[in-house]
Amino acid sequence: MEEFKRNLDIPYTEELTLYAPEGCEYCNNTGYRGRMGLHELLVGTDEMKLMIQTRARIDEIRTQAIKDGMTTLKQDGIEKIFAGNCDLLQVRKVTIK
Numbered sequence: 001m002e003e004f005k006r007n008l009d010i011p012y013t014e015e016l017t018l019y020a021p022e023g024c025e026y027c028n029n030t031g032y033r034g035r036m037g038l039h040e041l042l043v044g045t046d047e048m049k050l051m052i053q054t055r056a057r058i059d060e061i062r063t064q065a066i067k068d069g070m071t072t073l074k075q076d077g078i079e080k081i082f083a084g085n086c087d088l089l090q091v092r093k094v095t096i097k
């Protein structure tokens, strides 16, 4: 929750909109057109390089990466949902494990 607040910076206001697909003739009534990637970028800080070299546990690497400011796949997806670029269903399809 703290990481989401720190990284997302989306204020909860009356105007906050959760978009859902709505078809039209331009998108063949699917509500979708084209593709957009969700991205997660792990920055190779000195500490991160050391953790990789010493084969640290994946949950420790993940915690450090988030501490270093990594935006996770899910966070990127949530930003794109609120920007109206995709919807919750599409993001959940690629971020649920």
Ligand SMILES: [Zn+2]
Residues within 6 Å of the ligand: 022, 023, 024, 025, 026, 027, 028, 029, 030, 031, 032
């Ligand atoms: Zn459309």
